[in-house]
Amino acid sequence: MLxxxxxxxRTGVLTEAPPATDDAALEAAGIELRRTLSSRFRxxxxxxxxxxxxxxxCELEIHALNNPYYDLERFGVHFVASPRHADGLLITxxxxxxxxTALRRTWRAMPAPKIAISAGECACTGGMFGVSxxxxxxxxxxxxxxxxxxxxxxxxxxxxxxxxxxxxxxx
Amino acid sequence: xxxxxxxxxxxxxxxxxGVSCSAxxxxxxxxxxxLSLAAQDWRRAAEMAAALGWRWAGIWGDPGPEDCLVRAxxxxxxxRVLLETRVPWSEPVLDSHARCYPAxxxxxxxxxxxxxxxxxxxxxxxxxxRHRAWRxxxxxxAPDFPVHGHGPKRTPADTNYPFVRxxxxxxxxxxxxxxxxxxxxxxxxxxxxxxxxxxxxETRLGYVHKGIEKIAVGTEPAALARLAGRVSGDxxxxxxxxxxxxxxxxxxxxxPARALHLRALLAERERIANHLGDIGAICNDVxxxxxxxxxxxxREQWQRRNxxxxxxxxxxxxxxxxxxxxxxxxxxxxxxxxxxxxxxxDVEPIFAIVDDHPSLDDRLLGTGRLSREDARMLGCxxxxxxxxxxxxxLRRDQPYPPYDRLRVTVPDLQEGDVASRVRVRMEEIxxxxxxLDQLLDTLPPGEVASDLPRPAPDAQGIGLIEGWRGEIMxxxxxxxxxxxxxxxxxxxxxxxxxxxxxxxxxxxxPDFPVCNKSVNGSYSGHDL
Numbered sequence: 001m002l003x004x005x006x007x008x009x010r011t012g013v014l015t016e017a018p019p020a021t022d023d024a025a026l027e028a029a030g031i032e033l034r035r036t037l038s039s040r041f042r043x044x045x046x047x048x049x050x051x052x053x054x055x056x057x058c059e060l061e062i063h064a065l066n067n068p069y070y071d072l073e074r075f076g077v078h079f080v081a082s083p084r085h086a087d088g089l090l091i092t093x094x095x096x097x098x099x100x101t102a103l104r105r106t107w108r109a110m111p112a113p114k115i116a117i118s119a120g121e122c123a124c125t126g127g128m129f130g131v132s133x134x135x136x137x138x139x140x141x142x143x144x145x146x147x148x149x150x151x152x153x154x155x156x157x158x159x160x161x162x163x164x165x166x167x168x169x170x171x
Numbered sequence: 172x173x174x175x176x177x178x179x180x181x182x183x184x185x186x187x188x189g190v191s192c193s194a195x196x197x198x199x200x201x202x203x204x205x206l207s208l209a210a211q212d213w214r215r216a217a218e219m220a221a222a223l224g225w226r227w228a229g230i231w232g233d234p235g236p237e238d239c240l241v242r243a244x245x246x247x248x249x250x251r252v253l254l255e256t257r258v259p260w261s262e263p264v265l266d267s268h269a270r271c272y273p274a275x276x277x278x279x280x281x282x283x284x285x286x287x288x289x290x291x292x293x294x295x296x297x298x299x300x301r302h303r304a305w306r307x308x309x310x311x312x313a314p315d316f317p318v319h320g321h322g323p324k325r326t327p328a329d330t331n332y333p334f335v336r337x338x339x340x341x342x343x344x345x346x347x348x349x350x351x352x353x354x355x356x357x358x359x360x361x362x363x364x365x366x367x368x369x370x371x372x373e374t375r376l377g378y379v380h381k382g383i384e385k386i387a388v389g390t391e392p393a394a395l396a397r398l399a400g401r402v403s404g405d406x407x408x409x410x411x412x413x414x415x416x417x418x419x420x421x422x423x424x425x426x427p428a429r430a431l432h433l434r435a436l437l438a439e440r441e442r443i444a445n446h447l448g449d450i451g452a453i454c455n456d457v458x459x460x461x462x463x464x465x466x467x468x469x470r471e472q473w474q475r476r477n478x479x480x481x482x483x484x485x486x487x488x489x490x491x492x493x494x495x496x497x498x499x500x501x502x503x504x505x506x507x508x509x510x511x512x513x514x515x516x517d518v519e520p521i522f523a524i525v526d527d528h529p530s531l532d533d534r535l536l537g538t539g540r541l542s543r544e545d546a547r548m549l550g551c552x553x554x555x556x557x558x559x560x561x562x563x564x565l566r567r568d569q570p571y572p573p574y575d576r577l578r579v580t581v582p583d584l585q586e587g588d589v590a591s592r593v594r595v596r597m598e599e600i601x602x603x604x605x606x607l608d609q610l611l612d613t614l615p616p617g618e619v620a621s622d623l624p625r626p627a628p629d630a631q632g633i634g635l636i637e638g639w640r641g642e643i644m645x646x647x648x649x650x651x652x653x654x655x656x657x658x659x660x661x662x663x664x665x666x667x668x669x670x671x672x673x674x675x676x677x678x679x680x681p682d683f684p685v686c687n688k689s690v691n692g693s694y695s696g697h698d699l
Contacts, residue, residue: 004461007520014468051356053379055695057404057485062354063448064474067467081352096698097304097326098378099357102349105328128398133311133320134304134382153404155484 014068018075018164019157044076045167047117048086048110052103052142053135054093058120058153062090070156077163083109088166091145092153094122094129095136107143117166118145119159121152177247178204181219190215200633201420202569203244203253210256213241214266214292217254217275220245227272227550229644230279231659232258232286234312239286241265243275244644249568253633258288267293274550274666281699285312285384300377300698302329311385318385334373337363342370345680349378356694360683367679372672380698387658392418392492392623395655399645400487402660403696408434408441409638410660410696411490413645416571418492421632421647422624430494430619431572436507436610437486439603442639443514444473444485446596446603449691453593454525456685457534465521469514476510494620504611511604522597535590539686541674542587549673550666553641554595555690559587565637577609587674589689599639626653638663640693662696 051059065072072078080086083106095103107116118139121127126137139145149162178194185192185208192208199205208216217227228244228251238257245252258265267290268275279290280299287310290296298307304326305311311320337344342365349357359375387398399414400407412434419426451466474484480503481489489496499507525531541551543560552563562583566574582598584591631648641663650656671690675683 003520003524007465007524008461011465011468049354050350051354051379053381054356055401055404055407056356056693057401057407057487059354059356060405060448060485064467064471067471068464069468069471079354083350093379094381096379096381098302098329098380099349100326101328102357102378106350128394128401129381129383129386132318132382132386133316134380134385136326152487153485155478 011068015071015074016069019161044078045088045163046078046080046086047088047090047163048080048083048106049090049092050099050103050106052091052093052099052123052139053096053129054120054122058092058123061153061156061159062092062119064156065159067156070160072160072163075164077167083107084111086110087114088163089114089116089143090163091116091118091123091139091143092120094126095139095142097134097136100136100142103139103142115146115166116143117147117149117162119149119154119162121150124148124150127152175204177250178206178252181223181247181252182206184219184223185212185216188215188219190219192216200253200631202635203251203633205253205255207255210258210265213243213254213256214268214271217243217245217268218271220247220252221271223247224547226547227268227274228642229661229665230268230275230282231646231661232282232288232312233646233648233657234286234314236314239263239288241282241288242646243268251569263288264291265289266291267296269293272550273548273669276669278661278665284310286310287313297333300380302377302380303327304380311382316385318382318388329375332375334361334375335371337370339365341365358694362680362683364680367681369675369678369680369683372675372683374668374672376668376694377698379695381695383660383699384658387655389650390655391653392655395647395658396490396492397488399658399660400490402699403662403664403693404485404487405445405693406441406638406640406643406662406696407485407487408437408490409636409643410645410662411488412438413634413636413638413643413660414647414658415490415492415634416636417632417634417645417647418623418626418649419632420634421630421649422626424493424621424624426494427618427621428573428615429498429617430621432610432614433495433499433619434490435573435577436499436607437481437489438636438638439606439610440473440477441486442603443600444470444477445639446600447473449688450525450593450596453535453589453685453688454531456688457531459528459531462521462525469517469521473510473514476506480506491620492623494618496620498619499614504614508608508611511607515601515604518597518600525593525597532590534682534685535593536588537586538589538682539674539678539689540586540588541670543585545673546587546670549669551641551663551670552666553638553663554582554592554599555667555670556641557582557595558584558591560585563642565635565642569635571635573610573613576613577606579606589685592689629656631657640664640691640696641667660696660699662693664692664694664697667692668697 455463
């Protein structure tokens with residue numbers, strides 16, 4: 001126990017100030033009138049993540065959001081296990097045809113108000129996989145997307161900017 | 172035994188069984204030796220190799236207008252042979268290897284779904300990669316199948332997959348997925364349990380099949396390297412390297428020594444980043460968040476350095492055909508040397524806690540045990556094999572440059588439980604740090620990029636790279652115009668998923684997440 005406490009003490013607090021979400025970032029993420037909607041989430045925003053065909057690069061960076069440097073939960077944003085508990089759906093990957101119905105069902109299972117965020121080049125544009133016999137391409141082709149966070153994969157900072165912008169947090 | 176004696180012995184034994192085979196152009200796919208045989212001898216050749224204790228390492232088909240050239244790879248210690256046979260489209264049937272090599276089960280079914288070759292006497296001949304995006308009579312890799320397909324406008328959910336059922340008093344079933352309760356890839360797990368104990372687990376994958384083999388056809392070498400870097404994002408360096416190595420061997424192109432050194436440096440950095448993430452996640456899955464946070468911290472620092480020196484946190488698109496997309500900056504060597512020393516010191520107190528913390532011992536020791544025999548039979552490589560007494564590593568046992576000039580230490584543990592798989596990762600982090608220092612010490616000067624020459628028509632090559640997850644084997648063939656005609660990247664995950672089904676036996680359902688994480692198969696690398 002002592003070793004653990006000593007290591008925690010040595011490590012200290014690493015969490016960094018949140019990135020600024022300037023107008024360019026808002027525009028890039030496609031935010032328009034989200035602030036009215038966001039007032040309904042009342043400082044708590046629950047995300048259900050669905051990998052709809054990703055190479056798992058985006059997942060690694062989404063995981064990084066919970067590391068001590070970014071610590072997403074301090075903004076009241078947390079990942080939940082059930083779509084029934086979620087306010088936002090975070091989608092990665094081109095939507096593979098084999099995941100198409102699962103993605104639709106997850107979206108349908110979420111209570112309104114809800115927003116859909118596509119993260120990564122593939123979910124935003126289809127990326128290098130595009131539309132094929134196996135892929136529906138970008139997430140927009142399957143469910144309506146409110147916010148886009150491009151990048152291959154988007155860095156945790158870009159993800160943080162996009163998610164904070166989506167819920168209208170201007171801190 | 173000299174270099175080819177093992178092969179002569181194998182061929183002599185085949186001859187005794189009345190199987191005749193020829194060795195066409197032995198060097199076209201070096202270091203793999205080709206053995207061509209008649210389709211009716213396909214099964215005998217595998218049985219003979221199984222009797223000799225060889226490992227089965229993959230099967231793929233290369234479709235032509237009249238027939239399909241099917242190849243299966245077998246590994247004997249550090250040498251490998253590629254069995255090949257032509258299967259005519261008029262009667263696309265081939266004997267299955269899965270009876271003597273359980274490892275062949277799903278990859279044969281993948282070939283069946285994508286190419287239309289039926290594997291005779293397969294223990295479970297039903298579909299694997301195909302759900303409902305294309306019809307049973309369609310085969311996406313057939314040359315006349317359009318890349319956009321002609322499936323339904325909307326793809327319905329998969330139904331009627333013939334899961335094995337267990338019935339009896341008190342047996343119940345837990346279906347999980349494809350959407351899991353976390354930030355992970357999609358797949359379906361079907362547990363049969365009594366009380367808390369798992370009787371049987373069946374995985375159903377293919378959800379992230381994105382047609383990589385099909386869309387690779389017709390691409391340029393540079394685009395193929397980028398695509399290979401997205402077969403499995405966590406293995407982007409090693410998959411891109413395997414594809415580039417295959418293309419470079421196909422064109423007989425010598426890559427600058429500095430580029431090879433830096434590729435190895437990137438691959439070892441990728442190994443350390445993933446092992447740090449896994450050690451943390453395994454501890455987190457048994458409720459020990461402290462190690463998770465500490466490892467996440469180290470991983471983040473490591474990734475930031477990747478970004479600073481190579482322009483990408485996961486090192487995507489740095490490995491390119493002919494070399495690298497960017498060089499290590501002049502001051503990078505000192506920065507990295509200092510980093511290695513810092514990481515050595517940083518992991519020490521954390522690994523000491525992982526080593527002997529009673530609550531971790533309680534959950535990890537003896538959990539999810541995979542026997543050496545099972546690991547061998549299922550064709551496992553990487554940390555799963557190394558934890559179960561099969562210490563094979565391409566970097567040491569069949570070294571490619573620059574590893575042929577480096578000392579590679581490979582962990583060799585026997586218990587095969589989750590704790591051993593954690594220990595292999597910890598030992599590999601230390602070994603990789605030593606390798607990184609060796610690489611910096613011997614880093615040659617010069618260019619890091621070179622132009623890949625124009626490939627000869629039908630030029631082909633095999634890439635063999637030891638990734639952090641295990642052995643990657645990639646086959647590439649060019650067409651008449653220098654574009655890609657066939658690309659098959661075989662990720663080690665093909666052999667890890669069946670290992671997970673095996674090692675979960677008799678464990679309790681709540682231990683599944685930690686068992687799964689300790690194996691950490693890639694869904695994307697498997698589903699392609």
